[in-house]
C-alpha cells in the first residue's frame with residue numbers, strides 16, 4: 001500500500017490529494033508524519049506541502065461542493081481523529097466523480113464526515129462559551145484550553161470580532177500553540193517551555209482574583225435553590241468542562 | 251472596597267433571579283467601531299444548578315422599593331437588607347465580566363426608588379455610559395419602569411437591545427389583590443409607546459441605512475404562574491394579546507417561587523409549578539409557530555391545559571374529526587397539527603414527498619414520533635390504524651406506551667415537544 005506522508009497541515013493534506021491524482025494512485029492512505037509508522041509492506045512517499053497545489057484542489061472542490069460541505073471537510077480535518085484523512089480522501093474522490101455527493105448519506109464517508117464535522121462544531125461552540133480570560137500584569141487577557149479537537153483555527157474570528165479592543169491570548173495546552181491578538185491582528189504563537197504556567201498568581205493583575213470571586217458570587221446567587229435540577233445542569237455543563245470554568249473551580 | 255461590592259452583588263443578584271428571561275439573541279448590533287463586544291445568536295456561558303442558562307449579568311440597580319407587591323422579594327414590607335449600586339459600579343462589573351468572557355451583556359432591572367422617572371433615568375444612564383464611553387456592543391436588556399416618561403423610554407431604546415415590562419400577574423383582579431397600588435394601565439403604556447416607536451424606527455431604517463438602532467431585539471414580558479387563582483386560559487389570553495397588540499418577541503412564564511407567608515399567596519415550601527410552566531411554554535410555542543389560535547387550546551369548557559399530555563395532543567384528542575391527515579397530500583399547516591410531528595419533520599415531509607410517496611419507514615427517518623403520530627395519519631402503506639378508537643382509548647395507549655418514559659423525562663428536562 002502506498003502511504004502519502006505529510007506535515008499535518010491542511011495545505012499539506014490537500015497537497016497529498018493533488019499528488020494522488022497526479023500519480024494516478026488508486027490504493028493509498030494518507031498519514032501525517034506525526035502518526036506515521038513505517039512497516040515493511042507499505043511504501044511511504046513524503047509529500048512536500050505546496051500552496052499552489054493545495055489551492056488547485058481547493059478551488060476544484062469549491063466548484064463541486066456547497067460552502068457548508070467545504071466547511072464540513074475542513075472541520076472534519078481539524079478533528080485529528082486517526083485515519084480521518086482516508087475518510088476525507090474518499091469523500092473528495094466521490095465529490096470529483098459525481099455531482100451532489102454531499103447529500104448522499106448512504107455513502108459511509110459522506111455520513112462520517114458530516115458526523116465528525118458536527119462534533120468539531122460543537123466543541124468550537126463550547127469553547128466560545130467556556131473560555132475564561134484572566135488579565136495578566138502586562139495587560140493581556142489570557143485563557144488556556146485543552147479541546148478534544150484542534151478548534152483554535154475556527155475560534156479565531158469569533159474572538160477577533162468580539163474582543164477588538166483588548167489584547168488576548170488563547171492557548172491550547174494539548175497542542176502547545178495559541179492564538180494571540182495584539183489589537184491589530186491575530187497570529188499563531190508558541191510559548192517557550194515553562195512560561196505557560198497559569199499557577200503563578202503573580203503574573204495576574206491586581207484585580208483579577210477579585211473579579212473571579214465576584215463572578216463566583218454571582219453564579220451562586222443567581223441560582224434558585226427551590227428549582228434545583230442537577231441532572232439538567234450536568235447535561236448542559238458536563239463535568240469534563242468544569243476545569244475551564246472559574247465559577248465551578250473549588 | 252471589594253467586600254462592599256461583593257455584598258451588593260450578592261443581594262442584588264439574589265433579588266433579580268426571579269426574572270427568568272436571560273435571552274441574549276435577536277439583536278443585530280455588530281462591532282463596527284473596533285470597540286468591545288458583538289451580538290449574535292446569544293451564548294450561554296454557563297448554567298446554574300437549577301439548569302438555567304446564564305448569558306447575562308442579571309441584577310437590580312437597587313432593591314429599595316416604594317411599592318409593596320405581595321409576590322416580590324423586594325416589596326417594601328419585607329424585612330431584608332437593602333442596598334444600591336452606583337451607575338459606575340454596574341458599568342465596571344459589566345465591562346470586566348464581559349472582557350473575561352463570562353457574559354454576553356447586561357440585564358438591568360430595579361426596585362422603584364423615589365419615582366418612576368428617577369429610577370428609569372439611572373437605568374438609562376448605565377446603558378448610555380456603556381455605549382458611549384466604553385464603545386460597548388454587547389447585549390443590553392433594560393427594564394422599562396411603568397410610568398416613566400416617553401422621553402426616557404425613547405433614550406432607553408437608543409441604547410438597549412431589548413426592553414421589557416413584566417405584567418407579572420395575569421389578571422386585573424389578581425393585580426388588585428396582590429399589588430393594589432399598581433395600575434395595569436401604567437404597565438401597558440410604555441409597551442405601547444415602545445411598540446409604536448419601534449415600528450417608526452424600522453421604517454426609518456428602510457429609508458436611511460444609517461438610522462440608529464432602536465431596541466433591535468424588541469420587547470418581552472413575564473407572568474408569574476401559580477401565585478393567584480388564575481386559569482391557564484387567563485394566562486394564555488393575556489399572552490396572546492401581548493403578542494398581538496404590542497408585537498412582543500417573547501412572553502416568559504415563571505412558576506411562582508414562594509417568598510412570603512402572606513395569606514393571599516401559596517405558603518413557603520409550596521413547590522414551584524414546573525410542569526404547568528412547561529405546558530404553558532408548549533402552548534405558547536403552538537401560538538407562535540404552529541398556527542394555533544389561543545381559543546383552540548384553552549376555552550371556557552377547558553380553562554386549563556391538561557397536565558398529563560402536551561397541548562398539541564390535547565387539542566388533537568378533542569378534535570378527532572380533523573384526522574386522519576394524509577401525509578402525502580395534506581397542507582403543511584395541517585401536518586404541523588399532528589401530534590408527534592415537529593416543525594423540522596413537517597418541513598422535511600413536505601420536501602421529501604415531492605420525490606416519492608412516504609411510508610412509515612420514511613417518516614421514522616424524518617424524525618416523526620410514530621408512537622403518537624400513528625393514530626392521526628395515513629401514509630403510503632396498507633398498514634394503518636383501522637380501529638375506530640375513541641379519544642380516551644388513544645390517550646390511554648399513548649400514556650401507557652413508551653410515552654410514559656418520555657413523559658417523566660420531560661418533567662425533569664422541560665423540553666418542548
Ligand code: SF4
Nearest residue numbers: 315317319322325361
Ligand atoms: S414595584 Fe417591582 S420591585 Fe417593587 S415590589 Fe413591586 S414588583 Fe417588586
